[in-house]
Amino acid sequence: MKKIISAALAISLCSCASTQAHFYANRYQISDESLCRTWLSDSTQNDYAFNRDVSEEAIRRGFNYSSCQTVVASHNQTIGTVLAATALVAVAVAVAKNGGGGGSSYASSSDYAWAWDQQPNQYGQRVWVCRGKQSGQYANTSQCAGQLQIDSEWPYN
Numbered sequence: 001m002k003k004i005i006s007a008a009l010a011i012s013l014c015s016c017a018s019t020q021a022h023f024y025a026n027r028y029q030i031s032d033e034s035l036c037r038t039w040l041s042d043s044t045q046n047d048y049a050f051n052r053d054v055s056e057e058a059i060r061r062g063f064n065y066s067s068c069q070t071v072v073a074s075h076n077q078t079i080g081t082v083l084a085a086t087a088l089v090a091v092a093v094a095v096a097k098n099g100g101g102g103g104s105s106y107a108s109s110s111d112y113a114w115a116w117d118q119q120p121n122q123y124g125q126r127v128w129v130c131r132g133k134q135s136g137q138y139a140n141t142s143q144c145a146g147q148l149q150i151d152s153e154w155p156y157n
Contacts, residue, residue: 020050027057033075035061036068110134114143115153 018030018038030038039054058068111132121127130144131137133153 020047023050023054027053032061032063033071036063036071037075039063039065039068040072111137111139111143114139114147116144116147116149116151117154118149118151119154 018026018034023030023035023038035054035058039051039058055065058064063071111134113133114130115133117129117131118126119129128141128149130139130141131154132139132143136154
């Protein structure tokens with residue numbers, strides 16, 4: 001379990017923009033994702049020479065600004081998926097250690113995808129809940145972990 005959590009943290013920690021010193025020392029070894037993240041970050045906007053060098057390296061590798069945005073977005077989604085899977089494993093291990101779980105009024109067995117839904121609670125305040133996309137039934141919020149809280153599946157409640 002500790003190895004799984006360590007791996008998830010390692011993946012999430014290596015998703016940062018490169019510093020100037022790191023870029024110039026490792027220009028040809030830096031990952032595409034880190035290069036793109038550096039190009040898209042605000043850190044290059046204040047330094048014309050650094051921005052030029054980073055963009056030239058990205059272009060040399062066949063990237064443009066738009067494709068770099070796609071690389072970073074894809075990596076962010078992968079991180080979210082890994083962290084969500086890690087959270088699910090941690091919950092499963094905790095449930096197993098405590099003798100298993102009882103029944104639940106949440107989550108239909110027909111659901112295989114989940115989404116956030118913002119809706120009013122009993123006091124009229126807007127709250128986020130997780131629902132199965134196939135059944136519309138409420139699910140444990142861990143099913144939606146790692147997803148952006150955007151109410152696009154059920155926007156009118």
